[in-house]
Amino acid sequence: MANMRRSGVIAALAASAALVLAACSGGGNQPATNAATSDGGSGEPVTVTWWHNSTAEPGLSFWQGIADEFMALNSNVTVQIEAIQNEDLQRTRIPVALQSGEAPDLFQQWGGGEMVAQVNDGYLKDITDAVASDVERMGGSAAPWQVDGKTYGLPYQFGPEGIWYRPSLFEAAGIDGVPTTISELNTAVQRLKDASIEPIALGAADSWPAAHWWYNFALQSCPTDVLQAANSALDFSNECFVTAGEKLQEFIDTEPFNSGFAATSAQQGATSSAGLVANGNAAMELMGQWNVAVMTGLVDDPAALLADLSWFPFPAVDGAKGDPTAMLGGGDGFSCYVDAPKECVDLLKYITSDDVLTRFASEVGGIPAAPAAQSGITDPNLQVLADYMGTSNYLQLWLDTSYGPTVGGAMNDAIIQLFAGTAAPADIPAAMQAAAGQ
Amino acid sequence: MMASREASGGSTDIVGGAQAPPTMSRPASAVTTPRRTPRRWREIAVFVGPALVVFSAFVIVPVVLAGYVSFFTWDGGGDLGSFVGLDNYIKVLQDTVFIGAMKNNAFVVVMSLLLQGPVALAIALLMNRKLRFRAGFRAMIFVPYVLSEVVAGAMWRLIFDQRGILNSLMVQWGIFDTPQDAIGWLSSTTLAMWTVVFVLTWKYMGLAIILFLAGLQGVPEDLVEAAQIDGASWWQVQRRITIPLLGPTIRVWMFLSIIGSIQLFDMARLLTNNGAPFDTTFTMAMFVIDRAVTNRQYGYATAAAVVLFVISMAAALVFMRFVMRRDNETVGKGAV
Numbered sequence: 001m002a003n004m005r006r007s008g009v010i011a012a013l014a015a016s017a018a019l020v021l022a023a024c025s026g027g028g029n030q031p032a033t034n035a036a037t038s039d040g041g042s043g044e045p046v047t048v049t050w051w052h053n054s055t056a057e058p059g060l061s062f063w064q065g066i067a068d069e070f071m072a073l074n075s076n077v078t079v080q081i082e083a084i085q086n087e088d089l090q091r092t093r094i095p096v097a098l099q100s101g102e103a104p105d106l107f108q109q110w111g112g113g114e115m116v117a118q119v120n121d122g123y124l125k126d127i128t129d130a131v132a133s134d135v136e137r138m139g140g141s142a143a144p145w146q147v148d149g150k151t152y153g154l155p156y157q158f159g160p161e162g163i164w165y166r167p168s169l170f171e172a173a174g175i176d177g178v179p180t181t182i183s184e185l186n187t188a189v190q191r192l193k194d195a196s197i198e199p200i201a202l203g204a205a206d207s208w209p210a211a212h213w214w215y216n217f218a219l220q221s222c223p224t225d226v227l228q229a230a231n232s233a234l235d236f237s238n239e240c241f242v243t244a245g246e247k248l249q250e251f252i253d254t255e256p257f258n259s260g261f262a263a264t265s266a267q268q269g270a271t272s273s274a275g276l277v278a279n280g281n282a283a284m285e286l287m288g289q290w291n292v293a294v295m296t297g298l299v300d301d302p303a304a305l306l307a308d309l310s311w312f313p314f315p316a317v318d319g320a321k322g323d324p325t326a327m328l329g330g331g332d333g334f335s336c337y338v339d340a341p342k343e344c345v346d347l348l349k350y351i352t353s354d355d356v357l358t359r360f361a362s363e364v365g366g367i368p369a370a371p372a373a374q375s376g377i378t379d380p381n382l383q384v385l386a387d388y389m390g391t392s393n394y395l396q397l398w399l400d401t402s403y404g405p406t407v408g409g410a411m412n413d414a415i416i417q418l419f420a421g422t423a424a425p426a427d428i429p430a431a432m433q434a435a436a437g438q
Numbered sequence: 439m440m441a442s443r444e445a446s447g448g449s450t451d452i453v454g455g456a457q458a459p460p461t462m463s464r465p466a467s468a469v470t471t472p473r474r475t476p477r478r479w480r481e482i483a484v485f486v487g488p489a490l491v492v493f494s495a496f497v498i499v500p501v502v503l504a505g506y507v508s509f510f511t512w513d514g515g516g517d518l519g520s521f522v523g524l525d526n527y528i529k530v531l532q533d534t535v536f537i538g539a540m541k542n543n544a545f546v547v548v549m550s551l552l553l554q555g556p557v558a559l560a561i562a563l564l565m566n567r568k569l570r571f572r573a574g575f576r577a578m579i580f581v582p583y584v585l586s587e588v589v590a591g592a593m594w595r596l597i598f599d600q601r602g603i604l605n606s607l608m609v610q611w612g613i614f615d616t617p618q619d620a621i622g623w624l625s626s627t628t629l630a631m632w633t634v635v636f637v638l639t640w641k642y643m644g645l646a647i648i649l650f651l652a653g654l655q656g657v658p659e660d661l662v663e664a665a666q667i668d669g670a671s672w673w674q675v676q677r678r679i680t681i682p683l684l685g686p687t688i689r690v691w692m693f694l695s696i697i698g699s700i701q702l703f704d705m706a707r708l709l710t711n712n713g714a715p716f717d718t719t720f721t722m723a724m725f726v727i728d729r730a731v732t733n734r735q736y737g738y739a740t741a742a743a744v745v746l747f748v749i750s751m752a753a754a755l756v757f758m759r760f761v762m763r764r765d766n767e768t769v770g771k772g773a774v
Contacts, residue, residue, distance in 0.1 A: 091731045091732060092731065095514055095515060095734075098515060099514070099515060117513065117515060117516075117734075118515065120516070121515045121516035122516075123515070196616065198618055204714070204715070204716075205710075205711035205712065205714035205715070206711070206712075258600075258618065259600060259618040259619070259622065259625070260599075260600030260618070260622045260624070260625030261625070262625045262627070262714055262715030262716055263599075263600070263622070263624040263625035263630065263710065263711060263714040263715045264600065264625070265711050270601070271599045271600065271601045271602065276601075281601070404734075405513075405732065405733050405734040406513065406733055406734055406735055408733075409729075409732055409733030409734070409735070410733065413535065416716060416717070417716070419716065420627070420715075420716030420717070422534075422716070
């Protein structure tokens with residue numbers, strides 16, 4: 001019976017376009033042949049396949065260089081890399097590969113609820129003992145890659161979210177200093193409008209950038225223990241989840257976003273929300289630490305942009321009950337497939353070593369997951385982010401990642417409806433609770 | 439969804455069938471009287487067998503399995519989850535987002551027929567006369583149809599974006615002060631759906647015109663000449679002779695247009711960034727992909743896909759049964 005069910009699932013998947021896509025792009029080719037390297041190596045020849053999301057430079061070459069180093073150190077190992085666009089990788093390639101049993105050995109892992117589902121389906125290798133020292137070395141940032149005290153992956157970067165802004169536009173609008181409370185932010189928005197500058201860019205067409213505004217209001221409105229309980233028990237009954245929507249509603253009513261934000265995408269091209277800020281058409285954007293990399297990719301002169309780009313944490317919400325230092329964040333890591341050779345874990349340990357992560361911070365950019373590697377940060381903005389992260393009392397993983405795709409999707413849809421004016425603040429936790437019950 | 443796409447693919451046969459002049463098949467019918475000899479069965483097996491195997495494996499079986507999966511809470515991984523009977527169907531038919539998507543598809547169906555049909559017919563009638571550069575005009579009109587959906591969607595997005603080409607031009611011409619004051623072609627909840635309809639019209643007008651032009655070739659020249667000798671004006675000839683004789687072609691085009699509009703996905707997805715603003719341009723096919731791939735509600739999304747399939751199928755059957763009945767009878771007679 002179990003077998004029949006299983007085959008049913010696989011055949012049903014054939015009906016979905018996902019598999020067609022995966023087949024077309026030629027996933028999971030694993031030529032078993034690899035010339036036994038000259039010196040004989042330290043064991044049987046073995047191939048480790050590795051899927052990551054760094055399809056652009058400098059990340060692409062950096063990871064290849066790390067793979068080459070690892071192969072030089074372990075002559076019996078061949079590392080085969082496939083770099084795949086982030087959304088394709090997360091939503092199509094990895095789920096299909098895991099489902100088919102032809103999964104890559106080492107693959108991108110975002111942690112949170114999605115990883116919990118993979119653990120429950122038995123797809124991930126338990127690496128708790130092998131990486132115990134690494135988890136200790138990383139501190140809190142490894143937590144999203146753990147389930148019930150067991151470790152199923154390690155992050156290489158982890159960073160918080162905040163508001164990116166252009167100091168020159170703030171100056172043009174006569175704004176002194178950065179807003180530390182929502183009412184100060186409202187004043188800044190009004191000054192920018194008076195100066196005919198679009199205040200805040202928002203890529204609401206992609207849903208999640210709009211949803212992140214609600215996440216931050218929820219983070220400010222909810223006490224830490226409520227948030228922690230929500231992470232594990234998916235309990236959204238606390239009144240603070242309604243308060244978050246009410247605070248967001250008040251903020252939306254001040255019309256702080258760029259005109260046409262409802263159809264603006266987050267990262268694609270000069271008219272995306274990141275592009276608007278990068279090109280000086282809008283003053284602010286709420287976004288994660290990757291925004292430096294996204295924005296510099298959208299302008300001709302990255303150096304000029306970096307000289308006029310700064311960052312401040314999400315302003316405190318007046319009268320809110322949450323921890324004002326709480327920060328929302330997320331990161332990128334890798335997991336080993338359950339049937340992967342032990343060399344996969346060795347490679348993962350090598351990738352997340354202090355030495356490699358220090359070079360990652362200086363050569364690729366981003367905030368390394370290991371505190372000891374933060375000396376490699378060269379970008380002054382990222383240094384500010386890292387410092388703020390160090391002072392935060394509570395770091396919450398992106399709510400949609402944390403709650404998993406089903407609850408996360410329902411939550412993001414409901415938040416978008418709040419923006420559209422077709423849902424009330426109380427509808428958001430209601431939709432989340434309904435999705436959690438499925 | 440794949441199966442329904444197959445159904446619309448199958449309907450291209452009808453185009454051929456409807457267009458073949460019925461007179462042609464008469465001599466043929468005299469020759470082929472059906473004789474069910476073993477040799478004939480072997481022939482059928484050889485010719486139909488492979489196609490039947492492929493069709494079963496990639497259409498019939500997946501459709502049946504999709505129906506099966508839609509009764510479960512499957513999240514896309516591991517086992518199918520728990521059996522929930524018709525729960526997914528009840529929920530999807532009450533889901534305001536899905537109902538909104540259905541309304542959007544219905545709007546596209548109606549607008550495609552109302553806008554593309556009359557205009558395409560007028561252009562086809564005009565272009566059926568002897569014109570200079572006629573071949574050139576025809577090629578130009580067909581270009582949008584040949585263009586890939588993805589390219590067309592991305593291109594029009596660049597034009598209609600808030601800071602796109604069109605609004606920038608209007609700022610240059612002094613109509614607006616800044617792009618942010620200009621028109622939200624794709625971001626206004628009232629305007630965005632009309633922008634989608636405009637792009638669809640631009641894209642599929644060429645197909646309608648080419649189909650109509652092909653149909654016009656089947657209108658006998660002598661009928662037109664006889665009418666002209668009797669003193670009929672050009673307009674009278676079109677109204678009384680050409681357009682009625684074009685009936686089968688128009689009905690086939692309507693059929694293709696309806697099915698295509700119900701399944702609208704790729705170009706609209708790129709143009710509107712997946713149904714923005716606020717799902718006002720969301721289509722049923724987008725709903726299926728979004729709920730399955732993004733939210734990992736494969737069971738739920740499959741139920742929506744089955745609903746989409748049933749709607750396409752019902753539209754196709756009703757249209758065939760009531761509107762195209764006469765056309766099909768002619769085809770049927772020819773084959774016997």
